[in-house]
Amino acid sequence: MRLLHRDPSIRAVEIPRPIVPVALAHLSGIVIGLALAAPPGWLAAVSVISLLISARRLWRARRIDGPELGTGWPLLVAVAALGGLQGGALERGDRAATATIAPLVGEKLVEVTGIVAEPPLERPYGVEILLESATLRPLRGGAPAPRSIGGAHRIALLVQGEAAARLSGRPLPVPGARVKAWGDVLGTRADTRPGTFDSTAYWRGRAVVARLSVDRPGDLLLGETVRPWRSAVHRLLRRVQEGLARGFASRLPARHADLARALVLGEAHRLPPAEREAFGEVGLAHLLAVSGLHTGVVLGLLVVLARLSGLSPRRGALIAIGGLAVYMLLTGLRPPVVRASVMGFFILAGLALGRFTTALASIALACCVTLLIDPRSLLRLDWQLSYACALSIILLAPPLGELFGGPADDDPLLGARRRGSRWRHRLRRWIVLPFAVTLAVQFGLAPIQLFYFHQFNPYAPLVNLPAIPLTGVALIGSLATGLVGPVPVLGAAAGWVGRIALDLLLQLNQAFAQWPGIRITMLPLPAPWLALYYALLLGGSGLLTGEGRRLLLTVRQRASLAGCMLGAAAVLAWAPGPPRASGEILDLFILDVGQGDAAVVRFPNGKLMVIDAGRQPPADQGRLVVAPFLRTLGADRIDCLVLTHADADHIGGAPYLLDHFPIEAILEGPDLSDSTTFEDYRARREPLRDRVIRARWGASLKGFEPVAIHLLGPVPGLNDNDASVVLLIDFDDVEILLPGDLEQAGERAVIEAGLSRDVEVVKLGHHGSRTSTSEALLEAFQPELALISVGRNNRYGHPAPEVLARLREFGVATARTDRDGTLWLRTDGRRIQLWRYAGKRGRP
Template sequence: MNPRLAVLSVLFALTGVWFSKMISVTGIVLMTFLVIVIFFQLKRKTFVVLMFLPLFFFYSQWYELKNISLFPPHTTDFQGTIETIPKVNGNMISFKYKSSGELLVVRYKMNSADEKQTLKKLEIGMHCFFNGTLKDPQPQSHYYGMNYREFLHNKNIHWILEPSQVDAGSCVTDKKESLISKIKIWRNKSIKQLEAHFTQNTAGLMNALVFGYRENIETKTLESYQKLGLTHLLAVSGFNVGIVSYFLYLLFVRIGIVKELAYVLIVIFLPIYIVLTGGESSIVRAGIMGMLALCLIVFQKKINPAVLLSIVCITMLSWNPLYAFDLGFQLSFLMTFVLITSISLFKAKSNTQLLIVTSFMCSLFSFPIILYHFFEFSLWSLPINIVYIPFVSLVLFPVSIFVVAVIHFIPSAVYLLKLPVQFLFESSASILEMVQKFNGTLLLGRPSSWFFLIYFLAILYVFFEWERKDRFYLRLCIPFIFILTLQVCIPYLNPSAKVSFINVGQGDSILIELPFRKAVYLIDTGGAIPFEKEEWEEADEEYDVTKKVVLPYLKGRGIRRLDGLILSHADMDHAGGTVFLLKNFPVDTLYLPKNKNLSELETEIIETGKQKGIQMKYLRKGMELSSGNSRFLVLHPSGKNTSANNRSVVLWVNLYNTSFLLTGDIEKEAEHEIINNFWRLKADVLKVAHHGSATSTTNEFLKLAEPEFAVISSGANNIYGHPAKEVITRLKEKKVTVYRTDENGDIIFEVVKSGLKIHSVQ
């Protein structure tokens, strides 16, 4: 088969799957480009390639029609098998559970320390009976966050099961275990043995390398791998398959097995290895390619590697077209394709040169995908990869396999290995954490679909010219650097202003980007309201909405520093993430409400600001901030000693011809004060005070402001009952269009000279 024909067939198959989910202008342009290329390159065979697009388009549509739940929403009784290792975090336990042939995610909130200890005995393969309710997975509510519902849907999971009670006594080990179940149980046992003998981080890294299980790696270490572009080393992939196959081959040959039979035995083992390592898309790809390659050797057949890769890709898409939206699938196939089609660039290269070239190629080709998902790219990625690829592949991975073997065959010898192995893994993690502290991150934000396309065109140009001239010249990267520079500059050429109401649950966080990005202000950071917990209830890492939502939003927008961080007041749900943000993101000026009696949180914020050398200003009624045609007027506080909520900073913001009234958590007393002092106040958009509490948003205040739109920032199903029904009624009576973060997710008001455009996630 013609390699060009095979690769283009895959591209059209992927385009068909993509179009089944969404049709975009960028996609149509890409398809047109591919059609033109095919017509001139293949001519008579054009039809053969083109048919893959409608074929996979309609196949994906048919697959989606089948990808539905068999359970009615009111189902309450379930019996099935635990399919994944139960994860215990604080007072929550979760795992995947197969019932009636369908996968569910089970989540259960434990009620006591004794119950937690009992449920830790739950293991993969156990047969359990549950009574509970089915809940829809949470839909996407953040522009720059994961779509959890879509993530589960792509894995054929449609419900979250919340049992009313989980009784470990009702879960029994299935005596009629299948081979796959036995492999999974052995994997679970091995993972727990490593965790029992080594520190959390050492065991977590070894489990990732050997079994593809990354759940218990310490957060700092995992973040270091992610930020330095090394997460691919923690994913079991082709290199792992190669090493394991090589050692098995040496073993079989050494014990006298002929090499043809050794190949057959390795082919038989590889499916077991796929299950043993978690069955992610990257290992499935590597395993299938390994099996096909060995079969070709046995039957003395040759096939172009690009054709082999294309066959595997088409096979996996035929099994599940939703693989196309899996990040591991995308990176695994892209990197493999890049390497096997660039063999000519590896000729006459030393091992060191090969490592540098392959690291550079993989870093450059993965750049647009990494940028799309993580918004930034570490400049340390290339040098660190050059060092860590051989270190992890040739040292940490073999050591991990050796330790697993010792645990199973000579368990008493593990204690001799404990200290040197832990030193090796902990030291490697510490070095990464240290390197990460040196700022080498290129923060660009999420590229649009157009930028995503032209990045790849520029990268293809680099490698086409490199291969054609048989030598790399720095000038080949000029188009790529130009596009990168263009992405950096575009926000500063955009005349529109944007006001984003970020969905931080029960809290506030508002991002204001002035026209031409002359300045960027963040009003409040969100933050979790602390509740007293017993020691057993404390999670390994508490959810931090500023870290998980606000910071990714800033990075996703391509914002590299804040001109101002304005705190309306020092309640946890408004300012709880301030210390974290000050430590992890550049801020020029911190604006605080004038307050004589500082809370513990305010004191900590001020101390952190001083340590970071951040300028601090205190806001009070009548102060004004201006930049070009944009104006910020402080309406409150007045300096009176009132409640914490009524000391909130209230801002009137004017952008072009549109005005916003941002009210913090003020209540009716402060509203009346504003009415008396600013009796001509009007606003197009009102940020409803105190998350829609009944103590705010009086009829008099609405009559004064006369907003056309209102935004309520509140958490879904919050314990306070926000927003209050009477507030919603008042807004409807005034014919105000209401947007809510608990229903609409992130909300963006885009302000231009001619008017206002409103976007929301939902």
């Protein structure tokens, strides 16, 4: 793409092509080092020997830019060994830091002192603060000794609840400030919840080895600044951002001002949850995260202004470099913006120095530089998205444009422009090529989206076709509004443009959110399928034509490209997915919702029952865990929602399910709560009051044949936990008892009523509390397997040691969500199979 009008003084000299294989060798070395953690001595020896061999080859060739530089295996081996050294050091450092912090994971009251590493991030649940050079000191008697975390590793403070409310409206700590906090230490949990965001990979990419949950007011103290220059820079940037926010508020309505802050400053948390979720479902969430797209819009604006002003390419490039630097400061030096700006800097620097570089070579050089400085960047989600997006546009978009729109009419290989092709040329430029770009990005990012988010939008190319240019106008208008908002005439004009563009973007998002199947939830691709997928993409792009020149695809190449793209789509469609329904199988899933309850039952006749929905607050487990899992199963409705009782850890996620899934029937126990959570649920349930069924002791549920469902509770005359809905699922020779939060008084009532029978599986009542799962219950029901839904390191001590000892005494096997993740039990009415999701990347 021509950035500036051509100047004869600019020499068509590319960055040496060997930079591309060198970048690939470096990246491959880091990956191998992370996977194998090879001894550094061997890698250093290999690197030195390879460099000596390469130097000898160069000396004999008597030149440094010959073929040996790019294709000579010694140089590539040396670079790969260097990457292996970096990756191995990174892996060993992570293991050492994790081992250091491991004895403190689970401690209930720990004091943490550290220095703020990055600008705090405001999340829907509260504030996320990363601390470096942190020291953790347990305050409980007999606890492990204090531990210190140094180097590049960090501790994440999750400030939520009342502590986050106290921070609301107050200045957040800036990088370089010392912070002291008290709370419970949490690990970086494994991947235990299919269909949800992969937090383990996210935290590792940010060098976080432990998290501290800060809930109580007064448990966070902001200390003195220990790195004044760093703090001064970030304070200045914060003041600039606050000035932009005031400009938005002065000229835009509140809803549009919040969207402007999301587009320009990345403050997506200011949008209403429903609106923010709609952007994610439609496939436009990337518009709310300041990234390379926004940087590209700003760069394009700078280039257009330079061309209109008649500046020479060199001066225009220098001005564009300065403009990108200013934009980086306005966004608070966010890593995606810095990374995209670095890519642009290399291209613009080549123009400023009188050299012309290809985009692929510039990206390869930027990749080498960033990974040399910080090899952990490879593990960051934003780094992976940035480079995957850029490579998809460079390698895949040109052949796709040729496939859909044919060669350009002014292609130098075709000679002069053909007559009568003006409208065809415009169609290609404004419709075909943008669609090819969005389709290429969709194919390139799909595996990454599945890996982290377990979902993607099949309509993304169509959605982004109008959304991206509209976002460009909204971004420029919003930025101008923030800068000149106080100026009477200019501010009003900029605000008018920004308001119209932002309003159109909001309407576009709402319109696409109504489309059926707008979001598909899947499991991540297994490694062999992932390799096959990207092999097909490379075969459809880089192996067909060279990069950096116009394409003229033959009929055979077009067929090959179409076949490769269809093959990649087939990999996504036919890859091993979530467990499918079977006409002879019953599936029971005990979801990992922390300290709460949520289960999903899929019956042989295809019907779906959800039993409880997890807790809220602080986090809505219905939105974060239950709903994504249902979408993973391909469920678009809930046949029966069972709420065993009214505690917040059982019904907290129910309002979200009521708003987002058609529900045929709701089975409830007595209304025995006046909590805010229950009142919210009852208000959302009001439109469905004709579908509410009151659970009756001794009744049975119909419509799930050949499975029989008996109600052993709520027991008449009992209250609180003993008034829980108790289900007994009977499928041929297998019976499963689900007692809710039933405690010993309720257990005795069920037994004395003669409702007990031998069962194969029991889910422990009240999360394994010492007040439940009595000896009488175990003697009466004789279970062989106990499932425990419990939060990791919960403050209640669940499951109680005496209950676990009782289960061992009766020879009952156990599986628990805090250690094993989501539990999947499958039975055909005769045999039982149990899978644990922990550490399985969403697969049993």
